[in-house]
Amino acid sequence: MKSLKFLGSMVLQATDCKYDISMKTGIISGGYLQRPPLCMGERRLDNRLITEVFKHLQTRQNVVLSGLAGSGKAYFLQQLVKVAAGKCLCLVPGEEKAYDLRGQLRVFTTDDHIHLFLGRDFVFLKENYSQAEGSRVSALQECLYHTRRNGFIICTPASFMHYMMPPQQMMNKTIKINQTQDYSRDQLLRELVGIGYRRVAVVNQPGDFSVKGGIVDIYPLGASTPYRLEYFGDMVESIRRFSTDSQRSAGREKQVFIPPADELSGSLEATLLDYLPEQAVLFIDEPRDFIKSYQKNLRGYRETIKEAHKQTQAVRALPLLGVDALQGLLKARPAVYHSFFPGNIPQVTTAMLHHFAQQDMEPFYSDEDKLIARLKEWHHRGFEIKYAVRARRTREKLQALLLDNELPRPEFIDNPSGKGFISSDFKVVLLTERDIWGRVKTRQAARKSQSNQERILLEELTTGDYIVHEHYGIGIFRGITQVEQHGVTREYILLQYAGTDRLYLPVEKLDVLYKYNAPEDKNPRLSKLGGTEWERTKARVAQSIQEMAEKLLVLYASRQAREGYAFSKDTPWQQQFEDDFNYQETPDQIRAIQDVKRDMESPRPMDRLICGDVGYGKTEVAMRAAFKAIMDGKQVAVLVPTTVLAEQHYNTFKERFRSFPAEIEVLSRFKTSAEQKRVIADVKKGLVDIVIGTHRLLSMDVGYKDLGLLIVDEEHRFGVAQKEKIKMFKEMVDVLSLSATPIPRSLHMSLTGLRDLSIIETPPPGRYPITTYVMEYRDDIVDEAIRNELDRNGQVFFVHNRIEGIYRVQKRLEEMLPGVRIAVGHGKMPEGKLAAIMSDFIKGEYQLLLCTTIIESGLDMPNVNTIVVDDADKMGLAQLYQLRGRVGRSHRIAYAYLTYHPDRVLNENAQKRLNAIREFNELGAGMKIALRDLEIRGAGNILGPEQHGYIQAVGFDMYCRLLEQETSRLRGNPVTQSSGPMVDVDIDYYIPDAYIPDPGVKIRIYRRLLLATSEEDIEEIRAELSDRFGKPPRPVENFLQITLLRLMARDKEIKLLRRKGKQIEIQLEKNLPHDVQQNLGGYQIRKLNAHTLVVRPEGDALQTLQRVLQMI
DSSP: OOOEEOOSSEEEEETTEEEEEOOBTTBBOOOOTTSOOTTOTTSOOSHHHHHHHHHHHHTTOEEEEEOOOHHHHHHHHHHHHHHHTSEEEEEOSSHHHHHHHHHHHTTTSOGGGEEEEOOOOOSSOOSSOOHHHHHHHHHHHHHHHOTTSOEEEEEOHHHHSBOBOOHHHHHHHSEEEETTOBOOHHHHHHHHHHTTOEEOSSOOSTTEEEEETTEEEEOOTTOSSOEEEEEETTEEEEEEEEOTTTOOEEEEESEEEEOOSOTTSSOOOBOHHHHSOTTOEEEEESHHHHHHHHHHHHHHHHHHHHHHHHTTOOOOOOOBOOHHHHHHHHHTSOOEEEESSTTOBOSOEEEEEEEOOEEEOOOOTTOHHHHHHHHHHHHHTTOEEEEEOOOHHHHHHHHHHHHHTTOOOOEEESSOOSOOEEETTTTEEEEEHHHHHOOOOOOOOOOTTSOHHHHHOOOOOOTTOEEEETTTEEEEEEEEEEEEETTEEEEEEEEEOSTTOEEEEEGGGGGGEEEOOOSSSSOOOOOOTTSSHHHHHHHHHHHHHHHHHHHHHHHHHHHHHSOOOOOOOOOHHHHHHHHTOOSOOOHHHHHHHHHHHHHHHSSSOOEEEEEEOTTSSHHHHHHHHHHHHHHTTOEEEEEOSOHHHHHHHHHHHHHHTTTSOOOEEEESTTSOHHHHHHHHHHHHHTOOSEEEESGGGGSTTOOOSSEEEEEESSGGGOOHHHHHHHHHHHTTSEEEEEESSOOHHHHHHHHTTSSEEEEEOOOOTTOOOOEEEEEEOOHHHHHHHHHHHHHTTOEEEEEOOOHHHHHHHHHHHHHHSTTOOEEEEOTTSOHHHHHHHHHHHHHTSOSEEEEOGGGTTTOOOTTEEEEEETTGGGSOHHHHHHHHTTSOOSSSOOEEEEEEOTTSOOOHHHHHHHHHHHHOOSTTOHHHHHHHHHHHHOSTTTTOGGGHHHHHHHOHHHHHHHHHHHHHHHTTOOOOOOOOOEEEESSOOSOOTTTOOOHHHHHHHHHHHHHOOSHHHHHHHHHHHHHHHOSOOHHHHHHHHHHHHHHHHHHTTEEEEEEETTEEEEEESSOOOTTHHHHTTTSEEEEOSSSEEEEEOOSOHHHHHHHHHHHO
């Protein structure tokens, strides 16, 4: 095959294969998937595809691939390495992606074949070497001493920035000691110090060594255990492993390798590529993102060095590998370039272009009939099926099931996997335990003690993220480090500030951190510790906020001053109406109903936003509010964005209110002019209790006799002009807004306390997440998806949002799906025709509705459980989320296929939107989608252009926090900092790196522990830890117990719990109970004063403390 250079827009030919390539700014777009994969002919592709890729690499030609994700990507890499027989260097755009890839590769290979080469901190050295530094050295040793062993080196942009010592120098500096070898002890100690090891009293961490007479203990970097060398004169008599916990020796070893602990101890002139053999495979994942992240890391390092020199701090500026130099090195080697979306590869010369038609495995939720049907189908198509099932009982259960259904004996994989895949290219299926028997985990209803700010602004952190500390300003999250003091090990969050400034923050203080979010894609300026600059910045922003908040609060103040209508308490009819509800209310739904009723019964006009996922019961909350209003003789207006939704709400309200004398009307273009005039006249006379309509309700000719409540459904769909009219209503009547994905302005105003917010996060019982596929459009996959839905007597939405092309799509679908009854619906149809089509579709006259986004808002059709969205890349994030929410509104599993066409280059924002939909796939993700939308679009002009610079100065999350405090103060409700009980117990409580190596996951677990509000929350976290990572080690168990103690102390109004040595000090906010000494008769106790007690524990200190707290 000839190599191809992609420039401009052209059609090139090579070995009778046509490539249709359209270029934009040097980006390749993949071939259309309705054609056969490039140069593969009509044959099925399995391992021959791998061989083809490898052949091109052997002849030093690049390969461009797209479409791989999750365990499917790991399977491809494992097969490629098997053919290549050697090392594979995987370049990924960030640390989180590196940990993800490692987890996915673990399904197919063991840990000793996977090595992380992550970025480390070269500005200042910590008190101990981190897991990242140890794994870097381990990866280099693997490359040097196991050149032919199959394995993966996973590398991030930050790890490639700096030059390192050449391989030969690394080998020369590595100390190799054999048993019975003569190796002077003094010489060994000098060499250890020379290569970066620290002398300590007791060896606990990698990089430590200690000397006790003729015994030298060493913990080599990258080793799993430390080693003990026993000397007899100058001869090493024995080499043993030993435990850091007990310090006792274990098994003997014949030799030990001690690599340099300090990568800077030699000449800095090599890169990681120099450590790899020439034939090693180079796999570059999302190359555009990799280079972008690389540039960001370079900028950050240069700014840090510049700031340090400005402060006259002695910091060695290390030589950097520039972007051009990096790209030159990568171009010098043949590589596999991969991006999930085709057309997202920078300009390269390539010999092969291929898109993988891979799907994530659908969940079966223990539906054995469906599982067996799928297995038989895959066997019939010749697929190889692998089962990632570890537990013996589960395997036996699966074997019995397959045997009963005359299916072949299963091939098991020992290693766990989160999610499986189906690949028609490899003819391989991977099924995991979670795919087959996975339970739907519903989120616990958030407790009342948590503010909305806490519930939805807690973002995950990854190393290198910019953060804002409430008191110290903008810094960089550098991971989690362990520090040992007085024999007790704790974990601290390491934050880098300007120059070499650093802050060690105890994990218990996570609540003072905010992720730095600002619209521009540029690095913020780091704050300096100890200076007054951050306080001045905060004061400047606070002053600006105060001026703006005063303006914003004029409307709200006038509403406070204006006496609205205070609705009466619930009537017996209200109770009867609520009892008629056919379903069990969720806890969040009950709380939202209580919030709305409380607002309505208060004299000030209500302005509340209810956020809840599609199908979570927002409409029921609104109907109960409407019933309460008409019980007091008031009228209710229900404003909806589309005519179709108005009709559906009309039917829903009529059905729900059928047992009560409520007059309900609808005002939309489905009504004739005469009917509209009659409805408007009846509303003015007060003959109509509830009127439902589109923006027609906001017209000047529509008046009300006594309007008491305005309900705005799908609030995010209304434009500025309609919102201004709604704002006029807010000064007079109660307003209740409903939305699954609030637009950033609404979300922002609710988060900052300018509007009241209720969140419904708990899904209805038995609801399943929607299985979502983001993929290139392929007729065969769409055909299969539609037929699978029709086979279970369901119906399908096919969304094509261009009216001029919708009938061409209809013709194509009719050819593809003969016999399927297809209807077309769009907004430019005559009202009567559209209403008839929708009615017939609901009755089941049609099987597939081909339509525009008219179905986006609120339609409730439980029999429709598959949706195909054409050109999903052209739609907004909230719009995609709403469309996906049109299915999955029953107890059936629903499917959403969000497709894009391969002959089109997707811009960066379109890719971010589609990735967000893929990422936020769980139940109740609406608020996360809204926050991500805010991140993608930027804070923008939410608060006016004059606020833009202030948001930039402190980050959006911190800005919201300051605005919340200011608006609360102006409203007469100053925010009080709730400080929980202080717990200081001198035992190890932290999450060891060996248990959870990913700092982002650690932060998430720590946050959940710190936000736990009940023993059930703690047990849920313990169960999740055991399920995902195995049995928790002692330090983690201690942390779980201390979290429980903190909750008990909070409930008992205890201010301080402190254990030092053999004494426990307990300090209460109030006076000690008079009978406390009598209750604690079995313990040695002493009262220090009226508030404070000292106890001497016996046995396990934490259990003693728990018993003591129960008795107080």
